Amino acid sequence: MRIEYHRTLIADEVRNDAFFRALKSLIVPGKTMVADIGAGTGLLGLMASKLGAKEVFLFETAEVAGVAAQVLKANRAKNCHLIPCHSTEFDDRLSADVIVSETLGNYALEENIIGTLADARSRFLKPGGAIVPSQIAQYVSPVVSARIDDELRAWGRIGHGLDLGPAQMMTLNNAYVRLVQPSELLDDGASAVAWDAVDLRRETRAKRKGRAEWRVAKPATVFGFAVWWTAELVAGVSLSTAPASPRTHWEQLYFPLTRPVQVKAREQIAIELRSNSSEEAGTHLAWTAVHENAQGAVLSRQAHDLNKGYLP
Missing domain, CATH: 3.40.50.150 (Vaccinia Virus protein VP39)
Structure with missing residues (x-):
């Protein structure tokens, strides 16, 4: 235990x-x-x-x-x-x-809180009763520090004429629980975007999908994305895993990129996030990064899937 x-x-x-x-x-x-x-x-x-x-x-x-x-x-x-x-x-x-x-995790929904509370709400709650937490918002921000990226690329530094590329690709298709500092984020995290909002008081889907995008004012290298959440327990009382919030036992999630993206001024970087949680299958995560020039033309697209990184 x-x-x-x-x-x-x-x-x-x-x-x-x-x-x-x-x-x-x-x-x-x-x-x-x-x-x-x-x-x-x-x-x-x-x-x-x-x-x-x-x-x-x-x-x-x-x-x-x-x-x-x-x-x-x-x-x-x-x-x-x-x-x-x-x-x-x-x-x-x-x-x-x-x-x-x-039943909140580092990734907010990983313990199937949506399905569990939907069942409890329908069978256990009086009309007009309260659910705690009532709402969850999920946020994402580009990571512009190489610290975690360097850690994950150990496979490429093995040397001795050996190629561990397949293992490296599995590593870059995983999500990681890491403590991220505000200084490691684009605009120190001030430009974080809410990519998902869950209202646990109402019927909602366990499958989540959202997109966030940033048009950068000055050149930046994006190594991955950090994800966190804020839960409203009741009106006026919230709990957050944001990097700038008071420290909890939870940390942020880091979503890597296969290749760091060099974003020039006025260009756009975006991420599309998808998740599905259930008691039977656990949590599946997938993310796609899209880099566009100032005119909106796609320069690169990188798709990642936890199923490609999972090793039983």
Whole structure:
């Protein structure tokens, strides 16, 4: 069991404080029923209990559910009910006032939060109830620092007359969790573009697709793209993995390019991003970079697909 992973979650004070404030704004002591989807070791459910929730239902699977059971017992949380299965496997209906789920990844949707909350919303939530988080926006910015690119091109520096090109291409068809500094981004990240917006309160597709583009004011070399997200938990309370935001246990995602792109002033660089997440198949990612001259003619196009980089 990855107890160390769960330790990093509960050690994330930025995350914990944001969810606490969101729950506090929604819970009416003695009245509010809460469903905690993907409860982990039980922290958010316990927060809801301490804030006065009438009842809290915690859904968690596998070994960590056993830890959550012990944690609830240690806290004498008699109004907390642990359900040791995935919420989609629970046959009964609930009538929750609040559904909370911290099933966010470095790539926001990698834990299938869209499908999981769609099911919970339809079967567990009262009319007019609240979902936390309520919305997710995904952002992207060109990376103009060679630091991560240099790291990924180790295959080409092996020497000895050897060619490890096929392995290099697999490396460049993967996405990487990396901490990116604002100074490594185009315009220090100020020109980041929101390429996707998800409203978890409404029916939405698990397949996501978006495009972002930048017409540069001065020459730049683009080595890849950084992606991050901002989640609105409730109105006025947000959580972000942006490079300039307070540090959390999450980091940004880095999408490489096969070849760095030299972009001249007034030329355009664009990226088209696609993803699909499901409980059965995990998360698939694909991205295509397009370089155009000042007149809009395509100078180069580089298509990348995680399936080409995945090694079982």
